[in-house]
Amino acid sequence: MKIHGPNAEVIARIDWTDGLATFRVRPVGWDLPTFTPGQFANLALPAGEAWDTEQGEAVRRPYSVASTPGEEHVDVFVRRVDDGELTPSLFDLQPGDGIYLEERITGHFTLEGAQDAEDLILVGTGTGVAPYRPMILDPSTRERFGRVLLFYSDRNSEDLGYLEEFRALEAGGSHFRFFPTITRMRDDEEWSGLTGRVQQHLTPAAYEALTGAALDPARCQVFLCGNPQMVVEVRQALEELDFKRHRKREPGQLHMEKYW
Ligand SMILES: Cc1cc2nc3c(=O)[nH]c(=O)nc-3n(C[C@H](O)[C@H](O)[C@H](O)COP(=O)(O)OP(=O)(O)OC[C@H]3O[C@@H](n4cnc5c(N)ncnc54)[C@H](O)[C@@H]3O)c2cc1C
Ligand SMILES: NC(=O)c1ccc[n+]([C@@H]2O[C@H](COP(=O)([O-])OP(=O)(O)OC[C@H]3O[C@@H](n4cnc5c(N)ncnc54)[C@H](OP(=O)(O)O)[C@@H]3O)[C@@H](O)[C@H]2O)c1
Numbered sequence: 001m002k003i004h005g006p007n008a009e010v011i012a013r014i015d016w017t018d019g020l021a022t023f024r025v026r027p028v029g030w031d032l033p034t035f036t037p038g039q040f041a042n043l044a045l046p047a048g049e050a051w052d053t054e055q056g057e058a059v060r061r062p063y064s065v066a067s068t069p070g071e072e073h074v075d076v077f078v079r080r081v082d083d084g085e086l087t088p089s090l091f092d093l094q095p096g097d098g099i100y101l102e103e104r105i106t107g108h109f110t111l112e113g114a115q116d117a118e119d120l121i122l123v124g125t126g127t128g129v130a131p132y133r134p135m136i137l138d139p140s141t142r143e144r145f146g147r148v149l150l151f152y153s154d155r156n157s158e159d160l161g162y163l164e165e166f167r168a169l170e171a172g173g174s175h176f177r178f179f180p181t182i183t184r185m186r187d188d189e190e191w192s193g194l195t196g197r198v199q200q201h202l203t204p205a206a207y208e209a210l211t212g213a214a215l216d217p218a219r220c221q222v223f224l225c226g227n228p229q230m231v232v233e234v235r236q237a238l239e240e241l242d243f244k245r246h247r248k249r250e251p252g253q254l255h256m257e258k259y260w
Helices: 132-137 139-144 163-171 204-211 228-239
Strands: 008-017 020-027 040-046 058-064 074-079 098-101 117-125 145-154 176-182 220-226 254-258
Touching: 020 098, 040 074, 058 074, 117 132, 117 139, 117 228, 132 145, 132 163, 132 220, 139 145, 163 176, 220 228, 228 254
Parallel strands: 117 145, 117 220, 145 176, 220 254
Antiparallel strands: 008 020, 008 098, 020 074, 040 058, 040 098
16 A cells, blocks of 8 residues: 555553553544544554655554544554564554554444443453453443453463453452453463463353353343454354344344454
8 A cells, every 4th residue: 555654653652571562653733533442543654664755655454442532642452473564563663653543443343333231241362352442441331231241361461461450440340340361371370360262261151150140142242353263263152052243234242353
């Protein structure tokens, strides 16, 4: 794609681990549009070493917005893919560096289409937790769903960005329940929480034991985001329990966003 220069800048970054970071990006000379929690922004960087003002060759990728609407910046929570086209250059950026942020923030992976329910079940692997943060922080989510339950996995505990924030939110009341799970626990790792892939905790028996209520399409809406194989496998398992994919004209309980 053709982009001839930056229109935004990185104003801060949090490095959770060596290859996992949150980048805070602010438009320069224009205002961020409003957006709905769950939507994504497109970021782009030059395809070569520097901005190519003549040819404008650039690499663009979508990122779920991890921050809440109404701020002057967007946060994106990103895993570096070592042989990827965009993320190695993105991880070279420091506060003050330029970046291109597409002016339109878009996407259908939002709570707007979902029917109100007793349990809103949010399932994310890796950076797939990003769109859930603004959904969880949105006060209207509390009005529409009896409880919000976040199932979030990565390989090790240090890979779980926002872990402490989600733990603090859970400690703050009974509406939000948090189920982080790690899949490659090291012998020396200090972790007393759940282990194993998310689907292990989303069987009817495991869900009921963890949450005290039934994993039933009559009372639950489910969002799946991140690793595409996880999305496929959890979808298949839930379809066996009569959950149906949500479509605009045919409302169901399963909402999905695959990252690749
Ligand atoms: C709607 C949407 C929202 C997205 N939101 C995010 C986000 O919030 N954070 C984020 O890090 N990525 C997100 N992605 C993925 C992102 O757009 C890029 O594909 C990713 O950053 C890799 O870009 P790249 O150019 O470095 O690698 P590419 O050259 O595009 O290589 C792609 C390969 O990288 C791997 N990969 C891609 N994304 C991830 C990931 N998130 N975690 C682990 N491995 C991955 C896969 O093996 C994939 O085949 C999203 C994708 C979509 C479609
Ligand atoms: N995460 C890291 O620490 C790390 C470090 C260096 C390089 N990388 C590279 O980054 C790329 C992406 O790896 P990633 O670990 O970030 O992303 P990922 O493969 O999507 O893994 C993130 C989480 O999703 C889980 N997962 C993967 N497939 C699943 C499925 N089918 N069903 C349910 N859960 C599933 C993983 O569990 P499992 O552990 O069981 O797969 C892990 O808990 C790879 O190329 C990897 O080599 C990652």
